[in-house]
Amino acid sequence: MRFTKMHGIGNDYVYVNCFAEELPAPPEKIAPLVSDRHFGIGGDGLILITPSEVADARMRMFNADGSESEMCGNGLRCVAKYVYDHDIAKKETLALETGAGVLTVQIDAANGLAEQVRVNMGQPILDGKKIPTSFDTNPVVNQKIEIGGRTFEVNCVSMGNPHCVIFVEEATDELVLKFGPQIERSSYFPARVNVEFVEVISPTEVRQRTWERGSGETLACGTGASAVCVAGVLTGRTERKILNHLLGGDLHLEWNEADNCVYKTGGATEVFTGEWTPPASLT
Numbered sequence: 001m002r003f004t005k006m007h008g009i010g011n012d013y014v015y016v017n018c019f020a021e022e023l024p025a026p027p028e029k030i031a032p033l034v035s036d037r038h039f040g041i042g043g044d045g046l047i048l049i050t051p052s053e054v055a056d057a058r059m060r061m062f063n064a065d066g067s068e069s070e071m072c073g074n075g076l077r078c079v080a081k082y083v084y085d086h087d088i089a090k091k092e093t094l095a096l097e098t099g100a101g102v103l104t105v106q107i108d109a110a111n112g113l114a115e116q117v118r119v120n121m122g123q124p125i126l127d128g129k130k131i132p133t134s135f136d137t138n139p140v141v142n143q144k145i146e147i148g149g150r151t152f153e154v155n156c157v158s159m160g161n162p163h164c165v166i167f168v169e170e171a172t173d174e175l176v177l178k179f180g181p182q183i184e185r186s187s188y189f190p191a192r193v194n195v196e197f198v199e200v201i202s203p204t205e206v207r208q209r210t211w212e213r214g215s216g217e218t219l220a221c222g223t224g225a226s227a228v229c230v231a232g233v234l235t236g237r238t239e240r241k242i243l244n245h246l247l248g249g250d251l252h253l254e255w256n257e258a259d260n261c262v263y264k265t266g267g268a269t270e271v272f273t274g275e276w277t278p279p280a281s282l283t
C-alpha cells in the first residue's frame with residue numbers, strides 16, 4: 001500500500017490516495033497497524049483521500065485504535081495540501097467532503113505548493129444531546145462532572161466530532177494523561193469524547209493540550225482548537241479571534257459572528273512517501 005506521511009503542526013497521519021490506491025484490507029484494521037510507532041509506520045491514525053460525488057475530494061479519518069471519526073481539523077488541512085500539490089484539483093478554493101458535511105478550504109500557495117491553509121470548520125453544535133453528552137442543556141457550559149474523585153467544570157462543543165473543553169491553571173501531565181482517558185470513556189459522553197485542557201494567557205491567546213478519543217495525547221487537534229475558541233467565547237474568557245499554542249505549533253482561530261462559522265488557519269506538511277506491506281494475517 002503506497003502512502004504519504006503528513007502532519008499538521010505535529011498531528012501526524014498516514015495518508016492514502018484512494019484516487020490511485022486500493023486498500024489491501026478494511027481501513028479500521030489497517031489504522032492500528034500503520035499507526036504503531038514501533039511496529040508500523042507511526043502516526044496518530046490513518047486518513048483516506050477518496051473521490052467524492054459532491055466535492056473535489058472526500059476525507060475519511062481513522063484513529064490509532066481503528067475507530068472512525070467524523071472530522072479531523074489538522075487532517076483536513078493536509079488533505080487540502082495533498083489534493084492541491086498533487087494536482088487532484090489545482091484550485092485555491094477547495095470543497096472537501098467530511099463526516100461533518102462539505103467544508104470549504106482556502107489555500108495560500110507559493111511556487112505551486114500549498115503553504116497555509118484556512119478551513120471553514122462550519123458551525124459548532126452546542127446542544128448537549130446532539131454533541132452527544134448526557135447533559136440536556138444548550139449550550140453545555142460550566143457543567144460539573146465527577147471523575148476519579150475530582151470535580152471538573154466542562155464546556156462541550158461538537159465540531160462534527162465531540163469535544164470537552166476544560167479551562168485550567170496549568171495543563172499538567174496528570175490532567176492530560178491520567179484524567180484525559182477517564183473523561184474520554186466516562187458515562188457523560190455516550191460516543192466517547194476528545195478532551196482539551198486549556199490555559200488562558202490573555203483574551204486573545206491560549207495554550208492547549210489534547211487527549212484525543214481513540215489516539216491518546218497528540219501534539220495538536222484542529223477540531224479541538226476550534227471547540228476551544230467557541231468555549232472561550234461562551235464562557236466569557238476569550239474574544240472571537242484567538243491564537244492557540246498547541247504542543248506542535250500554533251493555530252489562528254476565529255468564531256465569526258456574522259455566519260456563526262469557525263475559521264481555522266495553519267500549516268500542513270508532507271514528510272515522506274513509502275510503501276507498506278500488510279502482514280499476511282490481514283490479507
Ligand SMILES: N[C@@H](CCC[C@H](N)C(=O)O)C(=O)O
Pocket residue numbers: 011063068069070071072073074075161162194212213214215218220221222223224
Ligand atoms: N486530531 C484531529 C481530530 C481527530 C479525530 C478525533 N480523535 C476524534 O475521534 O474525534 C483534529 O485535528 O481535529
